[in-house]
Amino acid sequence: QKEVEQNSGPLSVPEGAIASLNCTYSDRGSQSFFWYRQYSGKSPELIMSIYSNGDKEDGRFTAQLNKASQYVSLLIRDSQPSDSATYLCAVSMRLLGNQFYFGTGTSLTVIP
Amino acid sequence: ETGVTQSPTHLIKTRGQQVTLRCSSQSGHNTVSWYQQALGQGPQFIFQYYREEENGRGNFPPRFSGLQFPNYSSELNVNALELDDSALYLCASSLPDGLYGYTFGSGTRLTVV
Numbered sequence: 626q627k628e629v630e631q632n633s634g635p636l637s638v639p640e641g642a643i644a645s646l647n648c649t650y651s652d653r654g655s656q657s658f659f660w661y662r663q664y665s666g667k668s669p670e671l672i673m674s675i676y677s678n679g680d681k682e683d684g685r686f687t688a689q690l691n692k693a694s695q696y697v698s699l700l701i702r703d704s705q706p707s708d709s710a711t712y713l714c715a716v717s718m719r720l721l722g723n724q725f726y727f728g729t730g731t732s733l734t735v736i737p
Numbered sequence: 738e739t740g741v742t743q744s745p746t747h748l749i750k751t752r753g754q755q756v757t758l759r760c761s762s763q764s765g766h767n768t769v770s771w772y773q774q775a776l777g778q779g780p781q782f783i784f785q786y787y788r789e790e791e792n793g794r795g796n797f798p799p800r801f802s803g804l805q806f807p808n809y810s811s812e813l814n815v816n817a818l819e820l821d822d823s824a825l826y827l828c829a830s831s832l833p834d835g836l837y838g839y840t841f842g843s844g845t846r847l848t849v850v
Contacts, residue, residue, distance in 0.1 A: 657834075657836075668827055668842060669780065669841050671839070671840070674838050713779055715838075715839075721793065722793035724782055725770065725782070725829075725839055726782060727772075727779040727780045730779050
């Protein structure tokens with residue numbers, strides 16, 4: 626089992642819809658979770674962090690964490706074409722020295 | 738406040754050669770992590786440096802090595818380059834334990850021919 630797993634997609638949603646991105650992780654003791662956005666040819670950019678079970682909202686973005694299920698998700702409301710990118714889930718893996726491990730990323734396309 | 742800077746931005750090397758990539762960390766960050774990102778893949782953890790010592794290593798062979806300097810800048814060295822080493826190499830700086838997340842540089846695109 627990989628440390629962090631994501632559906633690679635591609636995921637396509639119409640403009641204005643909700644995009645839902647999912648991630649599972651293997652280390653039950655992990656405490657810190659992050660979502661990064663990466664445009665083609667660019668480096669990852671941090672968009673959300675979450676540390677406690679439940680929801681965390683920041684503008685159009687909501688991160689959801691369920692540590693019992695080892696599951697973290699990102700919802701993007703009112704999706705815009707500018708949201709088209711690859712979204713990377715990163716987990717600080719306690720059993721691996723608290724380094725960040727990334728999933729393979731989910732490619733999102735928002736169709737105007 | 739300065740961000741993370743990496744150099745060079747692009748590099749072409751021949752198989753068997755050696756390469757050094759450089760990274761300056763964001764102001765206030767004392768931890769540097771290096772990642773390799775192949776096309777269509779997520780970043781793969783190479784190693785991390787904290788207080789000039791290696792503080793964790795991913796599943797990469799010893800020909801990948803690094804350094805951190807007293808000003809927290811860092812180098813990634815790769816010996817005996819192979820074609821599969823062609824990738825985007827990302828440097829990320831952070832506080833210890835990645836508190837508040839990692840800040841990435843713009844990366845170095847390495848092509849091995």
